[in-house]
Amino acid sequence: MSEARQSINVLHFLNPFFAGIGGEESNDRGPQVEVGSRGPGRLLDQHLASQGKVVATLICGDNYFMGHESEVAAALAAAVKAHGVDLVIAGPAFSAGRYGLACGWICEFANQQLSLPAVTAMSMENPGTEFRRRKIYILPTGESVKSMPEVMPRLVQFGVKLAHRQALGPAEAEGYLPRGLRYNERVGKTAAARAVDMVLAKVRGEPYQTEIRLEDQERVTPPAPLGPLDQAVIAIVTEMGFLPHGNPDRIASSRNKVWGRYSIADMNAVSAEQFMYIHGGYNTQDVDQDPNRGVPVDALRDMEREGRIKELIDEVFSTCGNGGALTEMKRIGEEMAREVKRRGATAVIIPAT
Amino acid sequence: MNGSVNHRELCLEVHEHPVTAIVFGDKTVLEGTRLTVNVADIRAIAAEEDALADIEVAVARPGEAVRIIHALDAVEAMTKVAGPGTVYPGFLGPPLTVGRGTTKKLTGMLILSTTEFPEATSGGLGYREGIIDMTGPGQPYCQASNYINLVVSYKPGQGATNQELDDAVRRATLRIAQFIGKTSVNLAPAKITKYELAPVSPDLPRIVYIDQIMSQTLMTRTFIYGQQLVDSLPTLIHPNELIDGAIVSGNYKNLQKVATYLHCNKPLMKELYRRHGVDLNFVGIVINRGHRDTFDLKEHGAQYAAKLAKMLGAQGAVVAFEGGGGATVDFMLTVKACEQLGIHPVAEMFEQAAVGSGEFPIVYHVPAADAIVSRGATSEMITASKMDRVLGGSHRLVLYGGATVIEDASQSFAVATDEYWGVNWQLGESRFVAREY
Numbered sequence: 001m002s003e004a005r006q007s008i009n010v011l012h013f014l015n016p017f018f019a020g021i022g023g024e025e026s027n028d029r030g031p032q033v034e035v036g037s038r039g040p041g042r043l044l045d046q047h048l049a050s051q052g053k054v055v056a057t058l059i060c061g062d063n064y065f066m067g068h069e070s071e072v073a074a075a076l077a078a079a080v081k082a083h084g085v086d087l088v089i090a091g092p093a094f095s096a097g098r099y100g101l102a103c104g105w106i107c108e109f110a111n112q113q114l115s116l117p118a119v120t121a122m123s124m125e126n127p128g129t130e131f132r133r134r135k136i137y138i139l140p141t142g143e144s145v146k147s148m149p150e151v152m153p154r155l156v157q158f159g160v161k162l163a164h165r166q167a168l169g170p171a172e173a174e175g176y177l178p179r180g181l182r183y184n185e186r187v188g189k190t191a192a193a194r195a196v197d198m199v200l201a202k203v204r205g206e207p208y209q210t211e212i213r214l215e216d217q218e219r220v221t222p223p224a225p226l227g228p229l230d231q232a233v234i235a236i237v238t239e240m241g242f243l244p245h246g247n248p249d250r251i252a253s254s255r256n257k258v259w260g261r262y263s264i265a266d267m268n269a270v271s272a273e274q275f276m277y278i279h280g281g282y283n284t285q286d287v288d289q290d291p292n293r294g295v296p297v298d299a300l301r302d303m304e305r306e307g308r309i310k311e312l313i314d315e316v317f318s319t320c321g322n323g324g325a326l327t328e329m330k331r332i333g334e335e336m337a338r339e340v341k342r343r344g345a346t347a348v349i350i351p352a353t
Numbered sequence: 354m355n356g357s358v359n360h361r362e363l364c365l366e367v368h369e370h371p372v373t374a375i376v377f378g379d380k381t382v383l384e385g386t387r388l389t390v391n392v393a394d395i396r397a398i399a400a401e402e403d404a405l406a407d408i409e410v411a412v413a414r415p416g417e418a419v420r421i422i423h424a425l426d427a428v429e430a431m432t433k434v435a436g437p438g439t440v441y442p443g444f445l446g447p448p449l450t451v452g453r454g455t456t457k458k459l460t461g462m463l464i465l466s467t468t469e470f471p472e473a474t475s476g477g478l479g480y481r482e483g484i485i486d487m488t489g490p491g492q493p494y495c496q497a498s499n500y501i502n503l504v505v506s507y508k509p510g511q512g513a514t515n516q517e518l519d520d521a522v523r524r525a526t527l528r529i530a531q532f533i534g535k536t537s538v539n540l541a542p543a544k545i546t547k548y549e550l551a552p553v554s555p556d557l558p559r560i561v562y563i564d565q566i567m568s569q570t571l572m573t574r575t576f577i578y579g580q581q582l583v584d585s586l587p588t589l590i591h592p593n594e595l596i597d598g599a600i601v602s603g604n605y606k607n608l609q610k611v612a613t614y615l616h617c618n619k620p621l622m623k624e625l626y627r628r629h630g631v632d633l634n635f636v637g638i639v640i641n642r643g644h645r646d647t648f649d650l651k652e653h654g655a656q657y658a659a660k661l662a663k664m665l666g667a668q669g670a671v672v673a674f675e676g677g678g679g680a681t682v683d684f685m686l687t688v689k690a691c692e693q694l695g696i697h698p699v700a701e702m703f704e705q706a707a708v709g710s711g712e713f714p715i716v717y718h719v720p721a722a723d724a725i726v727s728r729g730a731t732s733e734m735i736t737a738s739k740m741d742r743v744l745g746g747s748h749r750l751v752l753y754g755g756a757t758v759i760e761d762a763s764q765s766f767a768v769a770t771d772e773y774w775g776v777n778w779q780l781g782e783s784r785f786v787a788r789e790y
Contacts, residue, residue, distance in 0.1 A: 134711065170788035178789035180711050182704060184729040184780075185788060186493075191781030192620035195671045195701040195726040196560070200633060202697040202724055203558040203669040211727040211786060212704070214718055241476060253476060253754035255707075255732065255771070277476055280606070280754045281679060283570040284476030323677055323705070326712050 008052030008163040009083055011076070012041040013090035013106045015099045019059045027098075029061040030068065031075035035083075040148060044089060047156040052163070055083040058106075062098035065105070072102075073109055080114055087163040092121035092151050093128060095143045100128025107136040117162035119176075121151050129177065137162070138177045178213070226347050235313035235345035237336055239321030239329075239352050240287070240294045241279030251320050253280035259319035259332045261339065264312075269298035281322035282353050294351055313343050321352070364549040365436070365593040366455045368542035372430075372462040375412045375501055383536035386543075388459065390533070395505060398528050404513035404521035409506040411744050413465075413487050415499050418741040421485040422750055422762050423467040423506070424774050425519075426602050427497040427612040428526055430459040432534035433597065440534065441527045441598040441613075443579020452593025457537045463614050464533065465502040466526040467745035470515045475755075478515075478572055482751055483607030483774035484762075489738030491768070493783040496612050496775030504744045505529060516571050523603060548593050550637070553630040560633045561667035561696070562592075562621050563658050565643040565674035565684055566611075567604055574603035575675075577640075584650070587641035587658035589665075592622045595638070604675070608731070608771045611675045611778055620782055621671050621701065636665040641687065643680035651683040652690075659690035669697045675778070678705065678716045685719045692721035699724045703777040704787050707732035707769070714787065729785030731776060732769045739765040 016026035019038045037045045037054035045054050056079045060072050079085070088110040090103035100122040107118035121139040122128050129138055139158060141151045154175060161168065170185075171178035189197075194211075201208040226232055242262070243251055249260035264270060270291040277284040277294055287294035300312045317336045321329060340348055371386050378389040392410045399408045413419040431440045436454015439446035470480050485495040485502075492498045505526065509518045568575040568582040575582050577590075577600055590599065600616040611619075625635040641658040645651045662670050670691045674684040684700070691698035700722050706712030708730040715725075743762045750759040752772050759766055770776050 168790070170790055172789070180713070181709055181790040182706065182714055182730050182787040183709055183790055184733060184785045186784045187786050188784065190620055190624075190784055191701050191726050191728045191786070192624040192671075194786075195621060195673075195699050196624045196628060196633070198724050198726060199560055199669040199671050199697060199699040200558060202699060203560070208724055210723055210725045212702075212714055212725040213789070214715075214720070214722065215713055217713065217718075247755075250756060252756040253479065254481075255753065255769075278755070279476045280479065280481065281677065282477045285478060288475075325707060325710060326716075327710070 005164060007050065008086040008160065009055040010044065010048065010052055010087050010089055010159065011079055011083065011085040012037060012044060012054045012057045013088065013103060014039055014041065014057060014059050015062050015102065016059055019057065021059065027061040027063040030064050031058060031060040031072050033058050033075060033079045040152065043148065043152040044156060047153050051160050055085065060102065062102055065102040066098065069105060073113070076106065076109065077114060080116065085116065087159050088116055088118035089155055089159050090118065090120040092141050092148065092155065093126055094141055094145055094147070095123045095126055097127045100126035101131060104128040104132035104136060108132060111136060119155060119159050119162060121155055133177045134180045139175060140177055229309055230307055231346070232309050233311045233313065233344050233346045234300060234309055235317060235340045235343065235348045236295045236297070236300070237317040237340060237348045237350050238295055239319050241277045241284070241320035241322070242275060242291065242295050242316060242318040243278060244275055247278060251278060251318070253278045253320060254323040256320040256322070256324055257328045259317065259336060261315045261317050263315050264297050265314040267297065268301045270295060279320050279322050279353060296349070296351070313340070313345050363452045363591045363593045364547065365452050365596060367546045367548060367596065368455060368457040368537070369460045369544040369546065370457060370537040370540060371543050372459050372501060375462060375503055381533070381536060383459070383540060388462065388533070388536065390503065394532065395529055398532060399507065399525045402521035402525050404510050404517040405525060406508040406510045408508065411504045413502045413504055413744055415487055415501065417487045418738070419487040419744060420740040420762055421465065421467065421487070421502065421504055421744045422482065423469050423745040424483040424485055424607065425466045425468060425522060425605060426526060427463040427465040427502065427614050428530045429598070429614045429617055430462060430464055430530045430533035431598070432457055432531050432538065434538060438597070440531055441601060443576065444524060444527045444601060445531055448578035450594070451597035451599055452591050456597055457534060457542065459534060459537060462501040462503065463497055464526055464530045465497055465504045466507065466522050467504060468507040468509065468518060468522050469746045470518060471509045471513060472515045474515060477570055479754065480572055480605045481607050481754060482772060483605070483610070484750070484772055485774045486737060486740070490735045491737050491773055494770045494773035494776045494779055496615060496779045503533070506744065506746050519571065519603060523601065527601070548596060548626060550629065550635055553634045557630070557632065557634040558668050559636045559666050560625060560669045560671065561636050561662040561665050562625055562638045563641065563662060563670050563672045563687055564619065564638055565641045565672070565676070565680060565687065566600070567606070567609060567644055567676040567680060568642050569644055572605045576601040576603060582642050584642065584645065587639055587654055587661055589661055590638050590640050592626060592638055595619060595622060606677070607774050608776050609676050610775050612775055615775070615778060621673055625671070636667055641683070643674050643676050643683040645683055648682070651686050654683055655686035655690045658687050659694050659696065662691060662696055663694045667696050669699070671699050671701060673701045681705070681715065682717045685717050685722055689719040689721045699726060701726040701728065701781065703728045703780055704730040706730060727787045728777070728781035730787040731780070732771050734767060734769055737766050737768045739763065
């Protein structure tokens with residue numbers, strides 16, 4: 001928008017406590033819409049000044065909210081339509097957990113269902129933060145309502161940018177909580193120059209800012225031990241890039257997104273005439289020569305014949321893990337697990353590289 | 354430790370001869386900044402190799418609408434005129450310790466080799482396409498794209514295997530580089546730079562560079578003094594040895610690779626040299642082979658590399674690596690091992706997760722990695738420009754390790770930046786960084 005900026009219409013979301021219309025007992029109240037600002041909404045108006053105003057306030061009790069989302073959604077949608085809303089501001093919720101969750105829900109609904117920009121603010125410890133920080137814009141606040149005067153100008157400034165559909169910079173520069181999305185930009189110094197700057201700061205005990213913030217990654221708990229082996233129905237699942245010649249499922253040797261299931265019915269072993277490996281991350285020469293050294297079909301068939309295992313599922317579930325994206329691999333793993341389970345497997349062997 | 358290991362013996366003068374134009378003519382000669390190349394001379398060098406049939410030679414200049422494909426390596430044209438050994442020791446002469454005396458380099462240009470391997474291979478033994486766009490949106494992602502490239506495209510001889518072809522191309526390309534380098538022998542350089550790790554003030558922080566190199570198998574090899582780096586213990590190397598070409602690349606996992614010219618000019622090495630005696634004390638380089646096969650072996654290499662750094666008296670370490678996911682584990686364990694020995698580590702790395710994917714950018718990390726420099730995220734989708742010329746051989750491009758085929762490489766196409774030659778390292782040189790949104 002290059003023309004003079006228009007005044008924006010803000011819908012503010014509050015719970016009854018913050019709206020100043022009730023204590024703990026008001027938590028069960030359903031949604032109600034008031035014209036204009038209420039409670040801390042007056043501070044929003046004050047900071048908005050000529051940039052816009054709070055045209056409506058949606059108030060809903062925290063207890064009512066959970067489980068009645070569709071009623072809240074209907075009230076929100078109706079108010080947005082009735083008042084020509086350009087922007088939704090929810091909260092701030094500070095450390096109030098149920099309120100934080102409600103604010104997050106409101107923002108996500110406004111973004112996704114009403115195509116409206118929305119922003120909320122809450123503390124890092126608020127469960128609403130962890131629950132929705134990757135989906136919506138959340139500005140960090142202190143734990144208590146005491147930080148209200150400091151938060152409101154930030155909320156207004158950020159909200160106005162959103163309402164005018166201004167391009168937003170990185171989280172740190174704009175003051176919102178990072179959503180886990182990373183984009184490239186070009187800076188004045190090479191990576192090497194920045195690395196040497198950083199190591200000198202570290203050695204000298206001066207402050208430095210890492211360019212990749214570490215996060216705890218999901219830990220996989222090992223399953224309980226298998227019962228008697230001779231009762232086990234075993235499936236082979238692999239990310240080694242095992243597949244029949246011709247690669248019918250077009251599994252890629254790197255950054256792959258698909259998987260396949262390949263029959264080994266009536267085979268005592270897998271032969272090099274029929275199968276190969278396409279994984280780009282290791283030398284496939286040996287397993288190409290004898291595919292059983294990747295997926296141990298020959299050994300498992302022997303065990304099956306000898307009754308040491310009950311059954312080998314007659315297909316191999318295969319993908320290629322090399323350079324794969326975590327979410328793709330999680331999806332593939334879940335899809336495979338469903339199928340493996342459907343086939344009645346009680347255990348899987350996962351040759352991996 | 355008195356704080357001043359004496360590296361005096363390894364003092365190298367580099368004579369720089371900038372090249373601003375390459376033309377073809379009857380005689381291979383450097384006149385001012387103009388290099389004339391007689392293709393017959395280049396062809397004669399290639400003809401010494403049984404595994405090579407014929408060559409094509411062309412020039413690609415920065416900014417030209419040229420796409421180079423099937424790229425293997427890019428090397429500096431250089432020769433030694435004083436001091437022991439040869440440039441690219443172990444390939445062009447016995448493996449005498451280099452890094453002393455005088456080396457003359459033609460700067461601003463590279464010899465760039467391309468070929469197409471005859472044997473159909475897959476997986477780790479497969480060639481991974483490397484594209485160099487000399488202009489357009491792809492240009493900042495490609496190593497060698499800001500140099501004038503003398504592109505030598507080799508055709509395999511009858512019956513040559515992939516390995517025979519690879520070895521022959523490497524030998525020929527290095528010999529061509531030395532031959533072209535020799536055009537400067539009787540000329541005065543435009544610039545002389547002296548490289549030595551002279552003693553500096555003991556107050557300056559002692560910084561080591563730990564460089565993890567990728568070397569696994571055919572198509573992912575790296576050579577030190579002519580020998581493939583195998584599962585050896587980490588070792589020390591003087592930066593001057595790198596400048597003289599002690600490390601040569603045979604790595605064709607092309608998004609990950611470090612080209613030979615970049616081994617000679619490792620960005621962290623150059624930066625540490627530039628600041629040696631100014632605000633730091635550059636104590637040397639430890640090299641380690643990454644992508645080791647097991648966790649124990651990765652720990653083994655990491656612990657040993659950090660110990661060597663400690664023996665150099667390092668207070669801080671900059672750590673970088675060539676490779677992908679598996680190598681990240683070796684790399685992070687090295688960061689951890691440094692921290693355990695009281696050496697402050699800074700990790701410099703590309704981001705594995707695709708741009709804007711919402712994925713966590715690192716496949717493996719340790720709490721000690723609290724100081725990371727990001728070269729930026731890979732796998733950004735861009736539109737490669739239509740080009741006037743395609744160099745490198747056939748115009749058929751196989752992308753993403755086989756998932757996509759483009760029959761006419763001169764066309765514009767959508768491509769993930771992963772397909773660009775040496776992108777993981779070039780991102781850092783092109784001053785990219787990824788920021789969280």
